[in-house]
Amino acid sequence: MSGFFSAIAEAVSAFLGFIDPLCGPAGVFRWFAEGTLLACGDTGWGDEIAVGFLVTASLAVATLPVGLLIGFFIALAKQSEERSLRMAADIYTTIFRGLPELLTLFIVYYGLQILVQNLLSALGYQGAIEINAFFAGMIALGVVFSAYCSEVLLSAFKAIPRGQYEAGYALGLHHGRTMRLVILPQLVRIALPGLGNLWMALLKDTALVSVVGLSDILRQTGIAARVTKEAFLFYGIACALFLVLAFLSSLAFSAIESRVKRSEVRR
Amino acid sequence: MSVVTNLIPPQAPPPAPAQPYTLSRFFGSVALGIWLALAVGIFLTVVDGWDPDKFAKYGPSYLSGLGVTLLLVSLSVTLGAIVSLPIAFARMSNNKVLSWLAYGYVYFFRGTPLLTQLFLVYYGLGSFSAELKALGLWGFFRDAWNCALLTFTLNTAAYQAEILRGAIESVPRGQHEGAASLGLPKRVTFFRVILPQALIVALRPYGNEIILMIKGSAIVAIVTVFDLMGETRRAFSRTFDYQTYLWAALLYLMIVEIIRNLWAWLEARLTRHLKR
Numbered sequence: 082m083s084g085f086f087s088a089i090a091e092a093v094s095a096f097l098g099f100i101d102p103l104c105g106p107a108g109v110f111r112w113f114a115e116g117t118l119l120a121c122g123d124t125g126w127g128d129e130i131a132v133g134f135l136v137t138a139s140l141a142v143a144t145l146p147v148g149l150l151i152g153f154f155i156a157l158a159k160q161s162e163e164r165s166l167r168m169a170a171d172i173y174t175t176i177f178r179g180l181p182e183l184l185t186l187f188i189v190y191y192g193l194q195i196l197v198q199n200l201l202s203a204l205g206y207q208g209a210i211e212i213n214a215f216f217a218g219m220i221a222l223g224v225v226f227s228a229y230c231s232e233v234l235l236s237a238f239k240a241i242p243r244g245q246y247e248a249g250y251a252l253g254l255h256h257g258r259t260m261r262l263v264i265l266p267q268l269v270r271i272a273l274p275g276l277g278n279l280w281m282a283l284l285k286d287t288a289l290v291s292v293v294g295l296s297d298i299l300r301q302t303g304i305a306a307r308v309t310k311e312a313f314l315f316y317g318i319a320c321a322l323f324l325v326l327a328f329l330s331s332l333a334f335s336a337i338e339s340r341v342k343r344s345e346v347r348r
Numbered sequence: 349m350s351v352v353t354n355l356i357p358p359q360a361p362p363p364a365p366a367q368p369y370t371l372s373r374f375f376g377s378v379a380l381g382i383w384l385a386l387a388v389g390i391f392l393t394v395v396d397g398w399d400p401d402k403f404a405k406y407g408p409s410y411l412s413g414l415g416v417t418l419l420l421v422s423l424s425v426t427l428g429a430i431v432s433l434p435i436a437f438a439r440m441s442n443n444k445v446l447s448w449l450a451y452g453y454v455y456f457f458r459g460t461p462l463l464t465q466l467f468l469v470y471y472g473l474g475s476f477s478a479e480l481k482a483l484g485l486w487g488f489f490r491d492a493w494n495c496a497l498l499t500f501t502l503n504t505a506a507y508q509a510e511i512l513r514g515a516i517e518s519v520p521r522g523q524h525e526g527a528a529s530l531g532l533p534k535r536v537t538f539f540r541v542i543l544p545q546a547l548i549v550a551l552r553p554y555g556n557e558i559i560l561m562i563k564g565s566a567i568v569a570i571v572t573v574f575d576l577m578g579e580t581r582r583a584f585s586r587t588f589d590y591q592t593y594l595w596a597a598l599l600y601l602m603i604v605e606i607i608r609n610l611w612a613w614l615e616a617r618l619t620r621h622l623k624r
Binding site (some may be wrong): 155161162163164165166167168169170172173175176178180181182184185187188191192195223281286287288289291292299300302303306311312315316319320323324327329 | 366370372373374376377379380382383455456458459460461462463464465467468471472473474475476542562563564565566567569571577581584590593594596597600604605
């Protein structure tokens with residue numbers, strides 16, 4: 082069984098190595114930075130930065146579904162008729178929109194560590210526990226993302242007229258199916274610009290995770306800057322890589338937008 | 349023909365229909381219960397680990413950190429507002445070169461993380477120390493606080509330029525035409541007709557930008573500025589007490605909520621002539 086998993090991991094890493102935009106077969110650094118500080122391999126920092134690029138991108142991609150899912154349920158709770166549910170959701174958004182992302186990250190990182198340590202020592206296990214920085218970053222960023230996302234989705238929910246729900250019920254669809262077949266497609270269309278902004282913010286917030294030791298773009302370029310004393314070059318490259326990510330995601334979002342709008346009535 | 353001789357005496361209202369115990373009420377109770385348990389738990393750990401010495405030692409440094417945060421944010425937002433004016437006008441100008449330059453500036457500062465920009469200024473420009481010394485600017489860039497102020501000013505200027513541009517462009521064309529038909533010169537039109545309407549539109553985004561800057565300013569702790577976050581990290585690294593972060597969280601939440609409510613009041617006050 083472990084052989085099967087390692088084969089999958091190998092295939093995935095081979096695939097990622099192939100599409101790697103920095104040090105892959107068609108990578109920028111491989112073709113244009115040979116023999117400089119940015120070369121791939123042991124002589125330059127290209128491959129380290131490529132790993133950081135991958136970590137940043139995968140952290141953002143892994144956080145997105147978590148944040149969207151929690152945000153959706155928080156938005157549902159906020160428009161519920163039940164007062165206690167609304168209040169609980171309001172407390173959630175007030176806290177996580179009010180705290181600095183860096184502080185949320187520290188609270189999650191150290192808090193989880195203390196929590197797990199206490200749980201395990203209650204079970205009789207003594208030993209140092211270290212929380213995975215990727216996991217802590219995913220939770221902290223996901224929580225912040227979901228708080229903002231719930232506001233975007235809430236305003237999108239409010240833009241959908243009541244008649245749409247009533248039409249769904251009149252057709253004999255029950256609540257879940259009305260939500261899935263009638264409301265959600267319209268919700269996506271309305272919420273997409275707001276979600277695009279949140280995605281950009283998420284992409285930028287991933288840089289904070291370098292502070293708790295995850296080897297993302299900023300940490301890798303920072304190490305390179307300290308070793309080579311070429312801080313301006315390497316932090317400039319970090320900025321450029323984030324700009325590339327922002328540009329790629331703006332392309333992706335306009336593609337998604339034109340796709341979800343294809344069934345809309347032309348006005 | 350019948351005549352009513354005695355009236356029915358007033359009756360008590362019918363009993364309210366029993367509220368069914370729904371799933372959402374269950375979830376609501378559970379969620380509120382979790383928040384309550386968290387609040388009680390945090391309160392108990394604070395009471396349990398209460399140490400007057402620590403409070404006396406780190407309390408004042410928290411306050412000074414709070415002062416540093418507020419000073420940094422207010423200075424950078426004010427300076428950024430000044431810097432944003434030419435950028436916004438360059439962005440709206442008909443000159444292609446100017447407009448593209450301004451667009452590039454805004455795209456760079458909005459597309460990269462603030463932390464990266466701060467590192468680029470603080471560490472990146474630090475590697476040009478010989479050139480900066482020759483220019484006599486090294487005294488400025490040597491200090492982390494100055495670098496943070498510069499970075500935040502440039503960053504918020506980009507965001508504020510976009511806010512200002514959006515607000516000015518949201519004023520309908522008819523307002524320009526109306527002012528022109530009254531014979532008002534361009535300057536007067538801008539300051540007396542366009543800008544007041546634009547600033548009302550821009551009020552809410554400006555409030556959001558201030559809150560974002562307060563939250564974003566926490567990252568200066570990484571480049572050794574002792575703002576609220578920096579003092580928190582210092583206190584944590586000396587005591588290994590988790591409470592230090594909770595105190596900082598409380599302070600940050602307080603500032604953000606105060607500004608949010610202040611801004612809501614301000615907006616209600618300034619737009620009262622638009623209420624019907």
